[in-house]
Structures are given as structure tokens and as C-alpha cells.
Amino acid sequence: MEPVIRLQGVTKQFGKLTACDGLNLEIYRGQFVGLLGPNGAGKTTLVEMIEGVQAPDQGFIYLFGTTWKDNRKGLQGRIGLSFQETRFFDKLTTFETLNLFASLYGQPAQRAKDNLELVHLGDKADTWAADLSGGQRQRLALGVALMNDPEILLLDEPTTGLDPNSRRDLWEILKKVKTRGTTLILTTHYMEEAEALCDRILFMDHGKFLADGSLTELLSGMGLTEMIHFELAQPLDKTSLPKELLGLDWHLDETGRQGHIKVESVILSLPLFLDWIEERGHVLKQLQSRRMTLDDLFVSMTGRGLIESP
Amino acid sequence: MMFQLMSSQFKIFIREPGVLFWVFGFPILMAWVLGIAFSGDQPKEHIVALVGGSTQLEALVAQGRLSKTGPDLELKIEGLGNELVKLRPLEESEALSSLRRGNLELILEERAGELVYRFDPRSEAAKGVFLLLSRGLNQQAQTRPERVEVISAKGGRYIDFLIPGLMAMGVMNSCIWGIGWATIELRMKKLLRRMVATPMPRYALFMAQFFNRVLISSLETAILFFFAWMYFDITLQGSFALFLLLMLCGNLAFAGIAVLMASRTANTTVGSGLVNLVTMPMMILSGVFFSYHNFPEWSWPVLSHLPLSLLADGMRAIMHEGAGLAQVGVKMGLLVFTGLVTFWGGLKLFKWY
16 A cells, blocks of 8 residues: 655754654554654654645655645645644634635635534634634634645644643544544644554654554553552662562662552562562552553653663 | 832843834934934025016025025025025926925915915925025015915815825835735734645735735725815816826835735734834835925935835825826836835745745
8 A cells, every 4th residue: 555645764954953863654544643752852843844834854755655846736735734833813703714714725615614513613603713712723723724624634733732621622523534534643742642542653752753653562562561650668678579570670769669660460460569568568658550651651762751770 | 029020021121122123223213314314514495486586586686685596596594593495486387286296385476566475374394484484584674565375275285285195105004014014923823824835826815915905095095085075175186097006006016015024024023113114214204294305305316216205296196286197107117116026025035934
């Protein structure tokens, strides 16, 4: 199958900063791809190059086998996008704004009406853009992005700064869009957003991809997918650990009293840990066990914010 | 607390370079333009039309009380600063049309031994010249019979001068704000890049802005004209179609200037500075409120070719003198040329993203 988006050695520099560093990527029709990374990772630069807003210094970007240089008009009709923050005309209503963009995309007014409903703004049709809430404004931007029923949808941090309800509302709309077979690239620094929406996740940091795969692939790729967090009254003495426990991936803070263990299975490892605690006369102040998340994975890959190992 | 409030407000103020220019730079620039460049040590000159000659004044020349430079009789006014009145012999028709164009304020005639000062007393400038001249002449000789004749015929009044100037200024402001400022705001809101990400052809954006401005400034002009007709009995002497065509040329010129002005910046503070930078000098120098003939004679060829002067002078000529294409054609051509050149330059510099 031919990829709808193909990147070949894409590099972009701003002065001394390399925002994108020789990126290669293929994305296939219908994939929902989450581009994750901290601020300054190069996500926006990459998305803007795919959007044709910026041109790479080196390398090539092919959309549907063509490039922005060769077929700008054609691509503009097949791509929908929403920038990190767009403010619309303060004194145009929601419907008027959608209707304007419908005309710019050569679509009938009916499409504006349809999208008004699609992004749950039907009751805000006559509200001026200036009077919309943050979540409503983002949904309006999404309504504009979907105006040409795009084959590829590019959203740059669509839910940054929104409250959890507004965020979930937007996710519901995107799940509906997914059923149309749209390909999506979404940048975010909310891991749960990628977990909720994306069937493919790309980790990005310092202009490079660190990981690429589905949520389960990424997590199981680590081998250890569950964690036990604990806090003890006294520092833990690892030398007295039985060998079944000593072989695990331990992370302790500098006091030696708090830390976590990465394990394959909490069900197998937790009883052993508790037995040993009791045997040594340690007092447990806190205990928590959970599945690893993308956050844990990201932290373990970049090494940032990680609790120092003993 | 007061100190912290003041110091933070002061920091915000001085960290905006655009504001700094407008607060400190611009007044100095204006003071220089109006005060030094245009006055300096040179006497301030006033030109007065002398219609039909005057035996009394010729007698003063013979007595050496008035000097004669070329055809002009010159009168230096003592005790009121550095003022020089030049009495320039003109035919009546010529004098009246100069008056209508705002090139001079006052016409002097001698009728049966009496000096007749003809001007519109509603114009402060004209009144000033009258007082100067009357005082100056009376200083030179015994009191002589004199009389003021109010010019209230259509075309020669101050309001006749003012209305077309205001119409021209309306066209300028409409374009500079409606296209220039609006484009800067679009860019600031990232709406510009959002719009050019659609298959919309880029020229469509400018075309829509331009036609909107033509529509709005036509409406504005029509309302102002209706008002002037109702209250001041101002009528259009020349061709309506030609007047419309001239306005279209004016819109084109200022639309081009607006696009050039808005080609780079996404900062509305800088934007408002630019708007002022473009409009303020022309509002002062282009003869909207007072004729640029108040500035020294050497500056006239420059000032009369400012886009706003071209438009205002053209509008006056059509309105009050019934000028035809032959008289205003060059002005129109220059306006169109200005528009095209600035638009082209603006497009070359234009930042879409």
C-alpha cells in the first residue's frame, strides 16, 4: 500500500537549533497518528512542513505522492488543518465563519451547516466568535479544518489549555471523523490524548523520533509494563533482597525510602515484595501498583525527571 | 506599592519601541518639519492676488515704501515677526480659480480710489492675511478708504476648499485602515495563514478588500456630499463619471500603499505606528485643512505630488472648476501608477505565514 504521507530525510534548522533532524516517516491511509513530545521537541515545525507552511531545508515530503511545490492547489483541497492558535473574526458568528471557509474551499453553505452540527456548535450558530469559550473556539477551528472533508487532517495541539470536559468532547468528534477513513496527525503533550485517540504513536524529542508504534507495542516493547510504587518508614536495604526481587528494575530516590519497581506482572511480584517487607520488619507508609503509561515510557526513554537509581 | 505600579507601567511603556517613536520621535519630527524646515530664517510669505492694478500701490512703490520684485509688489510687515506679503498681479478669473484651489487666500482690488479686500472671513488664514496686509499698508501711508468684500460665492469659500479635501482624506483613511490595518490584524491572529491554506487564490483576498473599500468610500463620499449640498449648497460642476473615476484611482493608490504598509508586520502596535506614519504627514502636508501653499514655494512641487494632494486637488478641480479629463488626467495617471508600484512592492515583501 502506498503511504499517504512520506518523509525522506527531512531536516529544518532555525539558526543553530535543529528543529527536525533527518526525519523519515511513512503514514498510511486511515491511521490516527499522535505526535508526542515536550515543548520544543520539533512537533509544530514538523506539522507545519507537512502543512506546506514551511519548507524543509533538506529532504522531501510527499503527500499522496506529490509535493507542495508541485501541486499546492491540489493538496490544499485534500488537507484540513488547524494551527496551534487561530483567532477568528471577532464579530462574525460561528455559522458565518464556517460559511466563509466553506466558500474558500468551494463548498456549498450546506457543508457549513453540517459541520456546525458535527462539531457540536449547533446552538452557537449565531454567537460571535469573540464570545465563544476556549473549547468552543477549538471546535470551530476543527469545523473549519473539516470543511473540505479532508483526507488528511493535521491538528496542532487542539486541546492545549482546555478543561477535561472540553477535551473529551473534542475527542468524541475526532472518533466520529475516524469512521470516515480520515488520516490524522495530532500533536499533543497530553499522553492520555494519544492513548484515547491514536492507533500509532510517535515520540519526538530534540528533532528526532524516539519511538514509533501502537500503544501496546510501545509498552510491551519495554518488557516490563507494570509498576509498584512504595514508601517506607526507613531506608530500604537492597542487599538483603531475595534474588527473585533483586533482578527487577528498581528505582529509589536519594532518601532510599521511596521508589518504584518495574515488573512484568504485579500479581507475581507483589506478594514476594510484601513478604520480604514483613520479614525485614519494614513499615509500609504507602503502596500503589498500576500499569505503565506513555508518561512512564517517555520519562524512561528521555531520562528526564526520572528518580535516581541507587 | 505606588512605586512598583509606576515602575512596571513605565517598563511596559519603554519596552515598546513603536510607542517610543510616537511619543518622543514623532513630535520632534513634526516640530522640525513644521517649525524649522518650513520656516527657519526665511520670512513667511503670503501671496495675494492684485486684480486690475492699483494706482495707490504704484505710488507707494514710487515713494520706495513698497518694493517690486518682478511683477510682484512686496510688502514687509514690521513688528509682527517675519512676514512678507507678495501682491501678485493676476486676471480676475485666474485669481478666483487660485482662490478656489486654496493657492491664495485673498484678492485685492482698487475700485474708485477704494481698496477692496475680497476673502472668506470664515477662513482664519484669510482673515490673518487681511489683517496683516491692511495693517502693513496703513503703516506705510495715511489712512486710506478700504472695504472688505465677503466672498460667499460657491467655490471660493473655505468650506468649498475643505469638503473635497475631507472626501480625499476619507478615501485614504478607508484604505489604510480597512486594508492595511485589517491585514496586519489578520496576520496577527494567524487567520491570514489559515485563509491562504485554503485553495482561495491570494489575489481574491486583495480584490475583495479593494472592492469593499471602493464601495465604502463611495458611500462615505456620497453622504458627505449630500450633507455639503444640504448645508453649504455645494454642487458638482464637473462630470460625475469623471469624479467617480478619480475616486477609483485614489482608492487604487491608497490600497497599494496599504498593502505595502501591511506587507510584513504582525504586531498591531507597530501597525498603528505605521498607519500614523503614512496618514499623519499627508493630512498635514497635502492640503486637506489648509493649502500646502502655506509652506515655502520650493516645497510645492513635492507636496502637490503626494497621493493625497493629487486626489484632493483633482476632486477640487472637478467639483468647483468643472475640470475635465484633460486637467485631471495626469493626476489620475499618477495615482494609478502609485497604486500599482506600491502594490507590486507590497506583494514582493508580503509575508503570508
